[in-house]
Amino acid sequence: MKLASIKSGRDGRLVVVSRDLTRCTDASRIAPTLQAALDDWASLEPGLRELAEGLESGSMPVERFHERECASPLPRAYQWADGSAYVNHVELVRKARGAEMPESFWSDPLIYQGGSDSFLGPRDPIVMAEDEAWGVDMEGEVAVIVDDVAMGIDAADALDRIRLVMLVNDVSLRSLIPGELAKGFGFFQSKPSSAFSPTAVTPDALGEAWREGKLHLPMLVRVNGAPFGQANAGVDMTFDFGRLIAHAAKTRPLCAGTIIGSGTVSNKLDGGAGKPVADGGAGYSCIAEIRMIETIANGKPTTPFLRFGDRVEIEMLDRGGHTIFGRIDQTLARYGA
Amino acid sequence: MKLASIKSGRDGRLVVVSRDLTRCTDASRIAPTLQAALDDWASLEPGLRELAEGLESGSMPVERFHERECASPLPRAYQWADGSAYVNHVELVRKARGAEMPESFWSDPLIYQGGSDSFLGPRDPIVMAEDEAWGVDMEGEVAVIVDDVAMGIDAADALDRIRLVMLVNDVSLRSLIPGELAKGFGFFQSKPSSAFSPTAVTPDALGEAWREGKLHLPMLVRVNGAPFGQANAGVDMTFDFGRLIAHAAKTRPLCAGTIIGSGTVSNKLDGGAGKPVADGGAGYSCIAEIRMIETIANGKPTTPFLRFGDRVEIEMLDRGGHTIFGRIDQTLARYGA
Numbered sequence: 165m166k167l168a169s170i171k172s173g174r175d176g177r178l179v180v181v182s183r184d185l186t187r188c189t190d191a192s193r194i195a196p197t198l199q200a201a202l203d204d205w206a207s208l209e210p211g212l213r214e215l216a217e218g219l220e221s222g223s224m225p226v227e228r229f230h231e232r233e234c235a236s237p238l239p240r241a242y243q244w245a246d247g248s249a250y251v252n253h254v255e256l257v258r259k260a261r262g263a264e265m266p267e268s269f270w271s272d273p274l275i276y277q278g279g280s281d282s283f284l285g286p287r288d289p290i291v292m293a294e295d296e297a298w299g300v301d302m303e304g305e306v307a308v309i310v311d312d313v314a315m316g317i318d319a320a321d322a323l324d325r326i327r328l329v330m331l332v333n334d335v336s337l338r339s340l341i342p343g344e345l346a347k348g349f350g351f352f353q354s355k356p357s358s359a360f361s362p363t364a365v366t367p368d369a370l371g372e373a374w375r376e377g378k379l380h381l382p383m384l385v386r387v388n389g390a391p392f393g394q395a396n397a398g399v400d401m402t403f404d405f406g407r408l409i410a411h412a413a414k415t416r417p418l419c420a421g422t423i424i425g426s427g428t429v430s431n432k433l434d435g436g437a438g439k440p441v442a443d444g445g446a447g448y449s450c451i452a453e454i455r456m457i458e459t460i461a462n463g464k465p466t467t468p469f470l471r472f473g474d475r476v477e478i479e480m481l482d483r484g485g486h487t488i489f490g491r492i493d494q495t496l497a498r499y500g501a
Numbered sequence: 502m503k504l505a506s507i508k509s510g511r512d513g514r515l516v517v518v519s520r521d522l523t524r525c526t527d528a529s530r531i532a533p534t535l536q537a538a539l540d541d542w543a544s545l546e547p548g549l550r551e552l553a554e555g556l557e558s559g560s561m562p563v564e565r566f567h568e569r570e571c572a573s574p575l576p577r578a579y580q581w582a583d584g585s586a587y588v589n590h591v592e593l594v595r596k597a598r599g600a601e602m603p604e605s606f607w608s609d610p611l612i613y614q615g616g617s618d619s620f621l622g623p624r625d626p627i628v629m630a631e632d633e634a635w636g637v638d639m640e641g642e643v644a645v646i647v648d649d650v651a652m653g654i655d656a657a658d659a660l661d662r663i664r665l666v667m668l669v670n671d672v673s674l675r676s677l678i679p680g681e682l683a684k685g686f687g688f689f690q691s692k693p694s695s696a697f698s699p700t701a702v703t704p705d706a707l708g709e710a711w712r713e714g715k716l717h718l719p720m721l722v723r724v725n726g727a728p729f730g731q732a733n734a735g736v737d738m739t740f741d742f743g744r745l746i747a748h749a750a751k752t753r754p755l756c757a758g759t760i761i762g763s764g765t766v767s768n769k770l771d772g773g774a775g776k777p778v779a780d781g782g783a784g785y786s787c788i789a790e791i792r793m794i795e796t797i798a799n800g801k802p803t804t805p806f807l808r809f810g811d812r813v814e815i816e817m818l819d820r821g822g823h824t825i826f827g828r829i830d831q832t833l834a835r836y837g838a
Binding site: 242 | 511540577578579580582585603606609611612613614615616617618619628629630635652653674677682684685686687688689690691693694748749751752753754755756758759836
């Protein structure tokens, strides 16, 4: 089943979307918003699945589905906790600045608390007051939306609490990160509003690509129309989503509708991540990573961060080449312009 | 005007509360929940104020108001961004571990992103799997709830976006903080669910105690019934709420219902904060602070953090000695017991 929120008011209007993303049907008779559906998932899911079946069989009134009309599936959420599960990415960051990564990073998940009150829609511009000065970057990630999660849950049980899967562009302001992290309290200004894929998809609809708490498909990232990344999200993910959820719930329960992110998808260098897509490599899911590799190789980065007018696309295709979640497609725009 | 959320479902039932906190009237005809009221504040506020006036004049159907029936005013929120505006507190933390605090901390606000999906009610127990091992502490703070805030707002305009004021117990797990901050991504497990005061109060109802974006009254903190703190929240607050909001909104808008916290209220040592309340001092709004002062004086702390069964009370009285927001009153309980 695929769900989306058509832009309307603060929380959107819930629709069930056809598998091929061409049609949808209004779900407001069952739940007006996705958060409302998640608040009472056990009793509302069967009705939503009936709509999904009716949509495929043609027995349901339909509207055309346009990704450009979508808000993020949760236009605002009660929690956005973003992990850093591809530890390779973290190791590269440290290596680029000549620092050792603590060994514990391979066994103890790293998660930061993100802002969740003002997500961007998947086709909304990324509006910023500065481009070069702030070092605007994308981060292509996978995220899950969970049902209520009890405090202290273990990783195996946590997997059963996953209701929906999405893609994310975790917009990051690279030039603001060092100063902010040096203050010791984590990210704030350096992590502005994120954008999510047009649809959120139940794990069963992902077939065998969803297994062991990971999504085993390439994360396709394009910058200004050119292929930039195709790292496989199921490879080199040190902590699966069960581990990430359990980490987040160690000292408090998580409310239904909590979003947990994977962190930037990144494959190891010896797996081809060091090579651009054009050379058959996995490429990169963020600009920071190619800059780190450039720094390690040449002493300094050469690929610039995003400039006003630059475009970023993030999506994932199934084995048949069809988009699964729809496409995040954003342009960097100047605030007030 | 004072507002509260009586426990009911996930988001509570909105009531308008009398000034003396003895009576309330149902507001669901105007807005079912506080978030719903905040989502459309400009058009709904007049109706809520009519209820408040009717409540005082006796022209309104009333219920008895019981603080123990309250959830936090926002039982869950889309954002909880907590500052550290009493820089004295930060300086003490550093001094206790023999570190210098960067000079920039006096001019650049420090804010962390907190979890906002599962707040505790003001009389709910603080339920934890460990007490001593995790170092459970309270933090008595002031917080404001804002209306929609535009990205890039300045501090003066930000003050006009404050709709409600509350108290907070920002529960902190001191023993988990050093390891978590060392990882570089800020707090997560070390900041479990916070609790807020039974009512949220409009700035005008605070009279002259609310001025220049600060609340000029003592923050009364008791531990196991004994006075522990009475630091004045209007004193030594380096950054007023306008500054904190502007900092939070530098790179993204804030959604109506965003909560901004002051950080632990703390008065400077020469203002009496080094002295216990029993000796006429301002005392402490968290246990960590007295432990820092003990460490500076004696080389090690002697006051223990909270143990299972310990009780914390946080409230604020007006000049007449009446509680303004109602009382946060929580006991530390063992998870699963």
